[in-house]
Amino acid sequence: MTTAATTLFGADTTLSDAHIEAFRSSLRGELILRDSAGYETARRVWNGNIDRRPALIVRCTGTADVQHAVNFARTRELLLSLRCGGHSAPGYGTNDGGMVIDMSLMKGIRVDPGSRTVAAQGGVQWREFDHETQAFGLATTGGTVSNTGIAGLTLGGGLGWLMGKHGLTIDNLISADVVTADGQLRTASATENPDLFWALRGGGGNFGAVTSLQYRLYPITETLSGLVIYPLDQGRDVMRFYRDFCATLPDEAEAFAAMLTHDGQPVVAMALGYNGSPEMGEKVLAPARQFGKPIADLVGPMAYGARQTMLDDPLAKHGLHRYWRSAFVDQLSDGLIDEMLKGAAGFSSPLSLMGVFYIHGAAARVPADATAFSARRPTWDFDIIGQWSEAAESNGHIDWVRTLWSRAEPELLGTVYINHMMGDDRPERVRASYGENYARLREVKSVYDPMNLFRVNANIAPT
Ligand SMILES: Cc1cc2nc3c(=O)[nH]c(=O)nc-3n(C[C@H](O)[C@H](O)[C@H](O)COP(=O)(O)OP(=O)(O)OC[C@H]3O[C@@H](n4cnc5c(N)ncnc54)[C@H](O)[C@@H]3O)c2cc1C
Incomplete structure (x- = not known):
């Protein structure tokens, strides 16, 4: 046999x-x-x-x-x-x-509250990570939903609720243990295998199997957070307000925006957050909460752990069918906003959505060549996320994404957060997205994975 x-x-x-x-x-x-x-x-x-x-x-x-x-x-x-x-x-x-x-059985997590660091194995999800670190009132930048894996998310960069204040997830990575293609376990940090450490921070799963990651943590338990939801007919004004509001944000604040279905109706929502004193948060977020005539203002004091799970259900539910397209965009143009509104008016599924995630503050101040992740400026990660439950309906929902994408693409950059690439993205988008860092990534890939064993990813081919 x-x-x-x-x-x-x-x-x-x-x-x-x-x-x-x-x-x-x-x-x-x-x-x-x-x-x-x-x-x-x-x-x-x-x-x-x-x-x-x-x-x-x-x-x-x-x-x-x-x-x-x-x-x-x-x-x-x-x-x-x-x-x-x-x-x-x-x-x-x-x-x-x-x-x-x-590696999903590898769930070990050890928090050191004294040094405010944590080591977690390569199969941990963010909800498990937050559970352990929150026991000590500590956290680091994770994702916006709780069931993503820490390894995949971190290695691509890591966009999350704390990025304005504490940078991307990779900016808080102290070291990683990696089994490289030759089967050797290597530690990568600022002092050990620094070239590998540089590449891991944004280069995805190209360089080996990461068995453990060590992060810096920060004291955080309470936030001011929540959604402000508007009917779609206010969408144009809300989105134009939102793009200007983002430019005013201090590092402590986060503002994402989405178009989705709420109570059976397409809506526009701002997802707001403040990671600091509640009094200051009230002041900073007030202009957004006072804008227009919302259906609901759900912003209020929220435990950090609750915010980490706020968007989980039903949007991040396991097993739904998905197809998504994504790009960075430095300007939310009027044209893009209009295309988004048309897309929302014609949602083919109530589970689908469009989101814009603003990268700013500490995440945007790191030099573009300091880590492999090069989009270090105030910018938005733009996503069209098609989601549905019936396999037989896939073609119609994928068409909805592709049609909207073809209209929106001229307003977007040709670069993408590599963790949001789709399988049918062109390989040139990987190269474009790393920009000036691509050549160095290829060199590091050639050292640690010359046969391209780790190729099922946003692939960086060895030289
Ligand atoms: C609902 C949803 C919400 C999301 N929200 C965010 C968000 O808020 N912020 C954000 O930054 N991203 C977000 N993402 C994108 C997310 O970062 C990527 O999908 C990421 O790849 C998920 O990591 P994973 O470990 O769960 O994935 P997996 O499917 O397990 O892995 C994906 C790839 O990551 C690499 N990888 C995974 N584990 C390892 C390892 N141990 N060692 C080496 N390489 C490894 C491999 O290349 C692997 O093929 C979201 C995705 C979804 C689906």
Whole structure:
């Protein structure tokens, strides 16, 4: 008996039972094959529209398993995916015919309240991370929903509620333990393998399997947060106000905006936050809360943990079908706002949305070449997120995204947050998005992954 698999180069290969069993016996975790119980659940990722069937899923319990899996994949030249939270919209956390290194069982988290640091393993989700750090009243910039994985989100950059004050997630990364393509465990930090550390901060999963990440933490428990929701017919004025309001924000404040469906109606919402004294927060956010005639003003004191989960349900629900397109945009032009309004008026699904996430403050002051993530200026991450529950309806919902995208694209930059790329994005967008950093990223890739073992991602090809 053999197991059919796919190689890095897209060819078919077979693995003998003896090889599979030798590999299985090297693991502490579980090896799941296509005929194993649990395969159907294990192969699934967050985006229900991704329907791939890897040949081997390695559910690692620690660094040794990851090393064995990387060595097995490299020596057999297997197509290889890495998975932490499984949230990659294009489904980079799985593949057809290859191996998945699934680190989602690696949940260790150790907070050191004295030094205000935390070390967390490569399978932790933000809700788990926040649970442990909030026990000490501490936090760092994470995502805007709680079920994304810390590893995938961090390695792409990390946009979140605290970025104005504390920078991107990568700006708070102290070190990472990485199993590189040769199977070696390396620590990357400002003093150890600094080239690898530079590349990991924005370069995604291109450089190895990250088994542990160490972050700086900050005291934060209470925030002033919430949505202000307007009917769509005020949308043009609200969005024009919003873009000007963003330019006034101090580092402590965050303001994102979205068009979505609320109580069966398309609406425009500003998601506001203040990470500082409540009195000052009231003052800073007042102009936004006093603007126009909202349907609802839900802004109020909110525990940090509650804010981290505020957008989870139903928008970030596991298993919905998704298709999204994204780009950075430095100006929310009147034309873009109008296209967004047309898109919202014609939502094909009540679960779909458009969002703009403002990057500013500490996140925007880091020099563009200090980390691999190069979009270091006040800018918006613009997203059209198609979501629906019925597989049979996919074409119609994908068409809605593509039509809106084709109208909006002329108003957008040709660069994108690499964590928001879709599988059908052109490879040139990866290069464009890294800008001046791309050549250096290729050099680092050539040192640590010359055969491009880690290629199921926004790929940086070795030189
Ligand atoms: C609902 C939703 C909300 C989001 N909100 C935000 C947000 O607020 N801010 C933000 O910045 N991003 C956000 N994202 C994007 C998110 O950062 C990416 O989807 C990210 O890839 C998710 O990480 P993951 O570990 O869950 O993904 P996975 O699918 O597990 O992994 C995706 C890729 O990340 C890399 N990777 C994952 N784990 C490891 C590891 N241990 N070692 C090395 N590489 C690894 C690999 O290349 C892998 O293929 C959001 C995504 C979704 C779906």
